[in-house]
Structures are given as C-alpha cells and as structure tokens.
Amino acid sequence: MCGIVGYIGERKAQDVLLKGLSRLEYRGYDSAGVAILHGHKMDLVKKRGKLKVLAEELNSGPIPGAIGIGHTRWATHGAPSDVNAHPHLDCKRRIAVVHNGIIENYLELKNTLIKEGHKFISETDTEVIPHLIEKFYKGNIEEAVRKALKLLKGTYAIAVLHKDEPDKIIGARCDSPLIVGVGKGENFLASDVPAILDYTKDVIYLENHELAVLTKAGVVVKEHSGRRVAKKVARVKWDISQAEKSGYRHFMLKEIFEQGDILEAIQTERLRDGRIRFQELAIRDNIFKRVKRIAIVACGTAYHAGLTAKYMLEELAKIPCWVDTSSEFRYRDPIVDKETLVIIVSQSGETADSLAALREAKKRGATVLSICNVVGSSIARESDGVIYIHAGPEIAVASTKAYTAQLAIFYLLTLHLAKLKNTIKTARYNMLIREFRRVPNLVKELLSEYKPDYNPLAAYAQEFKRYYNEKHNKSFFLYLARNINYPNALEGALKLKEISYISAEGYPAGEMKHGPIALIDENPWVVCIAIASKTYDKMISNIQEIKARNGIIIAVATEGDKEILHHNINYLIEIPKVEELFSPLLVVIPLQLLAYYVAREFGYDIDQPRNLAKSVTVE
Ligand code: M6R
DSSP: OOEEEEEESSSOHHHHHHHHHHHHGGGOOSEEEEEEEETTEEEEEEEESSHHHHHHHHHHSOOOOSEEEEEEEOOSSSOSOTTTSSOEEOTTSOEEEEEEEEETTHHHHHHHHHHTTOOOOSSOSTTHHHHHHHHHOSSOHHHHHHHHHHHOOEEEEEEEEETTOTTOEEEEEEBSOOEEEEOSSOEEEESSGGGTTTTOOEEEEOOTTEEEEEOSSOEEEEETTSOBOOOOOEEOOSOGGGGSOTTOSSHHHHHHHTHHHHHHHHHHHHEETTEEOOTTOOSOHHHHHHOOEEEEEEOHHHHHHHHHHHHHIIIIIOOOEEEEEHHHHTTSOOOOOTTEEEEEEESSSOOHHHHHHHHHHHHTTOEEEEEESSTTOHHHHHSSEEEEOOOOOOOSSSOOHHHHHHHHHHHHHHHHHHHHTTOSOHHHHHHHHHHHHHHHHHHHHHHHTSOSSOOHHHHHHHHHHHHHHHTTTOOOEEEEEOGGGHHHHHHHHHHHHHHHOOOEEEEEGGGGGGTGGGGOSSSOEEEEEOOSSTTHHHHHHHHHHHHTTTOEEEEEEETTOOGGGGGOOSEEEEEOOOOGGGTHHHHHHHHHHHHHHHHHHTTOOSSSOTTOOSSOOOO
C-alpha cells in the first residue's frame, strides 16, 4: 500500500525517483508525486493516475536536483486526486513528506493544528505530518521529526525533506516497511528492495521505531528517542532482472511460467537424500513434537494455500488444524495456547492483518512459524521461526508463483511433521517424496502446452467474451471442486475476479445442492475440477446436475480420462496424472492462466487491477 522512494547523491534525482517508483508501482497506482531539492529551491510535482502521467509531466519539463523523495499511492483517506497525492507540504512549503500507512489520530491532530493556525488543503491523514514537523521545527529537521513522531498513532513509513537543510533526508518507520539502500557517495530510501536494485545491493532493514538520517556521505540510524543504533548492512541475493518482465507481456504471465523452476529450486534447496531441511528455521524439532494443534492464519491467496495445507496436515501428520483469515482471527477469541503452532503465511510478509494476527498469537503464548517470500519482512522478523519460499520477487498483484511455492513448503513441512510424530510409515513417506520430486517436471510439461502467445485457454477466453456479450453481461463463473482441490476452486475464482472484474465464486461441489444450484441456468460458466481422485464420481454427478440445467462446463480432468468426454462438457482442460495429494500444484496452473486470458481478452490492466495493491499494509 503506497510506495516510497528517497534519493540523495550526484545523480538526477528525478530519474532515480521515477525508476524506483516504477519498481514499486505494484504497491499502489492511483496517483504519484515527487519533491526535489535544488539548492534551497523545492519543486513539487504530483499527479492523479498511473505513474506514467507523472513521468510524462516530468519528462516534458525536467526538474534539476540530486535530492528528492517520491511516492506512488493507494488511496485510503481522500479520493485519488492531484491534491491528495503525496508529497504533502507544511504551510510555508518548506517541508515535504511522503507516507505509507494510516495515521489513526489524524483528525484530532488536524483539529488542534487548525486551531493553531495551520492551513490544510488535502483530505489525507498524511498532511498532519508536515504540519506537525513545521510546528516543532527550530532549525533541526531531525529533532522536529522525532517530536512529531511522538504524537502519531497508527502505522507509517515516511521520508522527509526540508528545503533549508538540503543535505539530508529523514526516514522513519512504525509497522510499515522501509529500507535504506547504501551506495558510494549516494544513499536511498525505499519501501521495498526492487526500487534500489539498479544502484546497490547493500541494504539496511529499518526496524519499527527507528529513524534514519541519510546524507550523501552516509547513513545514521537512531531510535525515535535519538539513541544511535548499530545496524548491519545486508547483501541482497537476487538480481534486478528477476523484477523485470523479460519479454513477457505481463508480470503475471512471467510469474506463472516461472513456477516449474521455482518448485525445482525448492526441492534442490530443501530435499537431500530423502531428508527435509529447513536450514533457516529457528524452531527446534522438540517444540514441533509437543504441538497439539495447528492454526494457519493468512489472507487472500496465502489463505487458500493454508486451506490446502489443512488437508495434508490432518491426513499425514494427524494434527488437528484450522485455518483463519487474519482479519477474523484477531477479532474473535481463538483457542490458542502454548501447545498451538500458529503458521502465518504471507508472500509480502507485510500484510497488516496477518502481522496483527501474529502478535495476537504470540500474546496468547503460541509458537509462531511464518512462511514468507520477502526476506527480512516484518512477519518474518517477528515470528519465532520463518521458512522462506524463495520464489523471487512477485510483482503482479495477482499472486501465482507464491501460491505454488507456499504449497510446496507446506508439503515438505507436513512430511517433516509426520515423520517427527511417527504418523507415517516409511514406505509411504518414501513413495510420497518420490512422487513429489516428479511435480516440477510435470508443471513444466503442463506449462509447455500453453505457449505464452497461443494456447487453448486463450481461445476459451475469447469464447467466453463472445458469450458474455451475447448474454448481455449476465455470464459469470463458478468453480467447483472437492477435497484437497476445493481451495483451488476458491483460488481460481479469486484470480478471475481480481483481474477481470467478473463475478466468480468457488464452492465445495457437495454444497451446490444446498443453495448455489439456484444460480444455474445458461448464464454461468462452471469450472469443475474433476481429476482422478476418490471423489471423481461425485464430481461427475455434479457435472450432470449442471448440464441438466444448461450451465456451460469447463472440466479440469486427468490426461487420458475418456469417461469425462461422455458427459457433454463444453470445454476440457487436462492435467498430467499425479498422486491426488499433489494435484493442487498442477490444477491451479490452468486456473491461473484462464483468469489471465479472460482479463487480457477484456483488455484490462492485468498487473495492476483496479482498487488493489500488492502489499496490503493497512487493516
Ligand atoms: O502478501 P500476502 O501473501 O500476505 O498477501 C495476502 C493477500 O493480500 C494476497 O494474496 C491477495 O489476495 C492477492 N492479490 C491475491 O492474488
């Protein structure tokens, strides 16, 4: 939610800020702006719309200066507009602030500041920050920022400039991510690593309640109280090319096609001679042995990965398990204690609801394990132990490769726990490891049937659009599945609705007769996951019920299944034969691609769907 960039050095700040913001646009894209200092002059340009609107404006009249801050916004308080875009200024237009987060007590602060004579021009919560800093400014920007921070309640990562102190940028954070990029004779601030990777791989991860003072020559980190903190400089392992489209039309498509390689890399890293290794994990096996129940807590796609994990954990490790969305978990009274293992799943590691759930679980005495992608993220740092999925940067808002990587980690964790708890026979364990090892190649084989620029799913998407228009936009999607693929029905529907804005619901197929079947006439397209499994016959009955009511069926079936062809289905998607337990890793791939091609057919902005942002750092 919102991306921040700051630069101080010798380069043209405008170029560094625009490049950095383009790498952070996944965090928000309804408006963008920069403030750049040139001597004691401050230029401010901010525009409603995507970053390209700001870039066009800046490129038509470039701003000089080698120190500046920039922002790409996902609106919370105040509609997307030029005025509400960041940076925000104080009354005398000497102080500029960009902010990611929500200032919860902004109304109270704003009313006090107005009484004291401050003039506000935007509807944002952020604008109180430059005015507070102005109030406390007595010739030292760092001190004024520190005093202002004491009054803020809520979440923030901020970057601050003062035109009378044109040799520094101040950054500070509380519950929103902020990193410092350390260069030679130049330094950077950013919400996330991709923004600075073109210039440096040396990074300082700021902790909550830390403040950084950046000059050209160096970086000093302090607590908000002013006490200096010694920080380690970490070296980022991945390359900027991983955050580029590499010839694909969209990041989402690139990320879908990366999945075979990622699953292979996970196996190379985690599986040696049939033994499962979680090198970075700080939770010892004796703690796992004592676990009586597991709660998996996550949002969106990560929640669906958790739902799938419940099936495997209960079947193989025999540990009772429940799955909660983070926003529900923290506001009810979950039964969580010392014998509970809480697993927080989060690609970004910054999702505010999941972070709050993690803290609640810790308060209740649970051991908290997180499964994250972003190294050093807040959730990873605050957990008792973390397992990284190492899927590389996921840029598209619609999560794809993180999902399959999360599932792969869950399979390994399940087998590890089953072995520890002695709930699996060695022969079955070995068979499952052998079968799991086949999955990356099966995924690659499956993907090779869907060439990026022509594939049958693109043709189905075309057909759907034609049908949708013919039915006067009344068509929608239903996804039905049973057992361990039921969460894939939810995931397929989520993918479709978030990027194509077409109504889509996922249901356990057995629930159809309890209500949703009332929706079936000739309008819906129903994706039925009917792979070879113990519930295959039941799925076939569901297919017949839908056909009897004129629904259009896309069946996802196992290669070589001849029977499915006798059920009058309209479209067929085949997946390679695999042990049912691991089938979610294959089934989800065509569902991701179908969503992609439908959105592409309708001409939508696939990587940046409306109203969404990649990393949801507000509750
Ligand atoms: O970074 P996280 O995994 O915590 O994010 C959770 C959800 O916000 C995320 O999965 C979201 O639902 C995606 N847009 C789904 O594609």
